[in-house]
Amino acid sequence: MSDLFEVKVPDIGDFSDVELIEVSVNTGDQIEKDQTMIVLESDKASMEIPAEIAGIIKEIKVKVGDKLSQGDLIAIVEVDDATNKSSVINPTEVSTKPDLETKFEEVATPSTPEHAETKTEAPVLTPTPESTEGKTVGNVHAAPSVRRFARELGVDLSQIKSGTGRKGRLLKEDVKNIVNQSLSSGVVYGLQGGKGIPPIPATGFAKFGEIDEKPLNKIRQLTGEFLTRNWLNLPMVTHHDAADVTEMEAFRKSLKKEAEQKGLKVTGLIFIMKALVSSLKQFPQFNSSISVDGKSLFYKKYFHIGIAVDTPNGLVVPVIHDVDKKSLYELAEDLNEMSKKARDGKLMPDDMQGGCMTISSLGGIGGKSFTPIVNAPEVAILGVTRSEMKPVWNGEEFVPRLMLPLDLTYDHRVIDGADGARFTRTLCELLSDIRRLLL
Numbered sequence: 001m002s003d004l005f006e007v008k009v010p011d012i013g014d015f016s017d018v019e020l021i022e023v024s025v026n027t028g029d030q031i032e033k034d035q036t037m038i039v040l041e042s043d044k045a046s047m048e049i050p051a052e053i054a055g056i057i058k059e060i061k062v063k064v065g066d067k068l069s070q071g072d073l074i075a076i077v078e079v080d081d082a083t084n085k086s087s088v089i090n091p092t093e094v095s096t097k098p099d100l101e102t103k104f105e106e107v108a109t110p111s112t113p114e115h116a117e118t119k120t121e122a123p124v125l126t127p128t129p130e131s132t133e134g135k136t137v138g139n140v141h142a143a144p145s146v147r148r149f150a151r152e153l154g155v156d157l158s159q160i161k162s163g164t165g166r167k168g169r170l171l172k173e174d175v176k177n178i179v180n181q182s183l184s185s186g187v188v189y190g191l192q193g194g195k196g197i198p199p200i201p202a203t204g205f206a207k208f209g210e211i212d213e214k215p216l217n218k219i220r221q222l223t224g225e226f227l228t229r230n231w232l233n234l235p236m237v238t239h240h241d242a243a244d245v246t247e248m249e250a251f252r253k254s255l256k257k258e259a260e261q262k263g264l265k266v267t268g269l270i271f272i273m274k275a276l277v278s279s280l281k282q283f284p285q286f287n288s289s290i291s292v293d294g295k296s297l298f299y300k301k302y303f304h305i306g307i308a309v310d311t312p313n314g315l316v317v318p319v320i321h322d323v324d325k326k327s328l329y330e331l332a333e334d335l336n337e338m339s340k341k342a343r344d345g346k347l348m349p350d351d352m353q354g355g356c357m358t359i360s361s362l363g364g365i366g367g368k369s370f371t372p373i374v375n376a377p378e379v380a381i382l383g384v385t386r387s388e389m390k391p392v393w394n395g396e397e398f399v400p401r402l403m404l405p406l407d408l409t410y411d412h413r414v415i416d417g418a419d420g421a422r423f424t425r426t427l428c429e430l431l432s433d434i435r436r437l438l439l
């Protein structure tokens with residue numbers, strides 16, 4: 001006996017209205033449990049959504065370009081397993097997938113007058129007053145993901161009358177247009193913080209010679225917006241130092257054979273993670289986040305470290321949780337797993353959330369120093385470049401030592417220059433004598 005089963009979008013973390021970029025199955029296909037059905041793309045990575053059950057696809061309820069959230073119906077699958085009756089639906093009750101915008105309007109926004117259904121040509125804006133502090137968000141209709149996106153870019157929704165979506169709903173494209181209008185005109189419309197800087201003028205490159213224009217993928221576009229926002233909002237300072245890692249490197253190499261027997265590779269990054277956590281415990285202001293109004297700090301009692309990973313699609317930052325509670329081998333296993341998921345584009349939203357501080361390592365490529373941008377809402381980021389043998393004076397003579405350049409960028413609203421220097425020096429001392437990690 002055959003029954004029908006609803007395949008829905010599972011828990012995808014604190015995300016909604018995620019764009020569907022690929023449908024991997026067709027109506028009539030025989031699918032297996034855990035087979036990829038669709039691929040969603042968030043602002044940081046692609047997510048493959050697997051089938052919950054084996055069977056034959058009777059109807060696909062989504063298409064490329066749809067915006068999906070947890071619980072949205074993906075497809076109807078015919079199954080022969082009677083144990084799934086709790087999830088089976090009556091064939092006569094199967095209906096077409098409701099329009100996502102209509103569904104959202106019914107549950108997330110107040111009723112709208114009939115005359116508001118006319119789509120506006122552009123967001124209706126009013127100039128931002130000198131101070132909007134204390135004002136509530138206006139009556140513009142917007143999904144939670146759009147409101148979060150607007151907050152991240154500093155757009156004040158209380159200054160926006162309507163968007164270009166159905167029934168005047170505000171869309172992400174509207175928020176982007178608002179920012180572009182403000183930058184182009186120099187007038188701050190609905191933007192908090194007065195970031196009305198003039199844009200770089202457009203250039204017709206084709207007049208100089210042959211060109212090939214290719215669009216940036218979504219991850220690179222949103223990463224650019226994220227970094228621009230951080231650069232404009234955070235007063236950042238970078239402190240440079242170098243750690244003597246001669247003994248640390250010797251110990252790391254001594255673990256090579258044992259690690260290989262476990263199928264692992266212990267890199268210097270593992271020791272840096274451990275030393276960084278020890279430093280965070282000594283300087284808790286580095287393990288904090290500043291409130292939106294800039295009047296308080298949230299001190300974190302957990303130690304999750306983000307690792308910037310270079311992938312074919314752009315930069316992503318998976319987070320290794322509870323670094324303080326894990327051994328070197330456990331961290332090596334976690335780092336290998338997260339790096340592979342990042343390169344394969346399989347990171348889930350939860351894999352990239354909750355970081356306390358980020359490490360951006362260019363040691364495998366080269367360089368002597370750089371100035372990484374803070375990964376807000378974190379307040380500091382550690383940059384690492386390639387270690388190099390250098391002559392170091394020990395009081396009597398110059399001796400060859402392996403020196404590791406470190407670049408600490410921090411939010412100057414939270415961290416003073418003196419504390420930045422002390423933090424970096426402490427980190428260098430821990431890496432120079434890793435026995436201190438046991439203290």
